[in-house]
Amino acid sequence: MINYRPFLDTLTDTALAHWQAPLAEQLDHLFATLNDGNLPRFLKQLDRLPVIEGVHVDLDQVAVSSDQPLSPDQSKQLNDALRGLIPWRKGPFQVFDTFIDSEWRCDLKWARVAPHISNLTQRIVLDVGSGNGYYGWRMKAAGARLVAGIDPSWLSVVQHLAINHYIQDPTHTVLPLTMEAMAPDLEAFDTVFSMGVLYHRRSPLDHLAELRAALRPGGELVLETLVIEGNDKEALVPPGRYARMNNxxxxPSPEALVTWLEKIGFDNVRIVDVTQTRPEEQRTTEWKPGQSFSDYLDPEDAGRTIEGHPAPLRAVLVAEKPANAERLRRYHLD
Ligand SMILES: Nc1ncnc2c1ncn2[C@@H]1O[C@H](C[S@+](CC[C@H]([NH3+])C(=O)[O-])CC(=O)[O-])[C@@H](O)[C@H]1O
Known part of the structure; x- marks a missing residue:
């Protein structure tokens, strides 16, 4: 249903060549057994995207423009098709004369992350929970050779296709997979990002082990997640919802996260940023109507969520898989 062949072809002659055949088979099986009415509905929006000539791409801004101004018909078709893929949680994107003002200002997170990571030039990157691939474009702008985003949300997958419809880059994709469903132990990525995913996992240590298994020895993990203030032994398991999220x-505290990463076999673990989420970064827009960050906080106390938990605080950690890491057994806990 989605042609991943151009991406699969880019894996030839890379450290991911051994992933090509199993991934192709996994995607074939997924589409052969898929029973999800949403995907065809989302894909229909792609057919409405107008043909536009003379496209220029600015990946730093995640912007596409054209030599020629768009005709009123082209502008309307474009805007209608992109609005057909609302809600846009991640962005922003400038798509010719349409500005997708997404719920999250992902450029703000990228500005917190980018100064602390290894140079991405020519690196092969995995972005776990990539959403619609906003960060993948920033990684490509920073020189990455190949970016594989994975995300189980079909809307995110199709939003990525809408943007890549004009950028036309086969070396950046969003695959409809969870981390758990990805081929285990690829041991091939130079950098693995997991941003905004750890707190959604019931077994966070298994998630860290899976991330480690995807990295080549000497590779770098960039981990971003919700944290609490506390000592190196503290983690909150919120009863019920947290900021209206039920999953x-x-x-953990950032210090506890350091302990978890070291226990799973990462070295040189560093906490490089801790930032309180602010309403400027996550808010309702016309591209994501309905409730957003401010509605998730206690109206009387912005330091608490609506449920009374500490308000969202996010940390970025960077860690290395030891260069001489031996293949560890399943779950890497031994
Ligand atoms: N098991 C899983 N495996 C892979 N993806 C998953 C899984 N579970 C959920 N997701 C996906 O992870 C993303 C979490 S959002 C972070 C997006 C981006 N990274 C960001 O940092 O803004 C959370 C946030 O908004 O903070 C969603 O797109 C899920 O579909």
Whole structure:
């Protein structure tokens, strides 16, 4: 249903060549057994995207423009098709004369992350929970050779296709996979990002082990997640919801996260940023109507969520898989 062949072809002659055949088979099986009415509905929006000539791409701004101004018909078709893929949680994107003002200002997170990571030039990157691939474009702008985003949300997958419809880059994709469903132990990526995913996992240590298994020895993990203030032994398991999300499991302190990473076999673990989420970064826009960050906080106390938990605080950690890491057994806990 989605042609991943151009991406699969880019894996030839890379450290991911051994992933090509199993991934192709996994995607074939996924589409052969798929029973999801949303995907065809989302894909229909791609057919409405107008043909536009003379496209220029600015990946730093995640912007596409054209030599020629768009005709009123082209502008309307473009805007209608992109609005057909609302809600846009991640962005922003400038798509010719349409500015997708997404719920999240992902450029703000990228500005917190980018100064602390290894140079991405020519690196092969995995972005776990990539959403619609906003960060992948920033990684490509920073020189990455190949970026594989994975995200189980079909809307995110199709939003990526809408943007890549004009950028036309086969070396950046969003695959409809969870981390758990990805081929285990690829041991091939130079950098693995997991941003905004750890707290959604019931077994966060298994998630860290899976991330480690995807990295080549000497590769770098960039981990971003919700945290709490506390000592190196503390983590919050919020009873019920957290900031109205019903799938939040573990919010460790940054120091506890360091301990978890070291226990799973990462070296040189560093906490490089801790930032309180602010309403400027996550808010309702016309591209994501309905409730957003401010509605998730206690109206009387912005330091608390609506449920009374500590308000969202996010940390970025960077860690290395030891260069001489031996293949560890399943779950890497031994
Ligand atoms: N098991 C899983 N495996 C892979 N992806 C998953 C899984 N579970 C959920 N997701 C996906 O992870 C993303 C979490 S959002 C972070 C997006 C981006 N990284 C960001 O940092 O803004 C959370 C946030 O908004 O903070 C969603 O797109 C899920 O579909």
């Amino acid at each position: 939040v499991w573990f919010l």
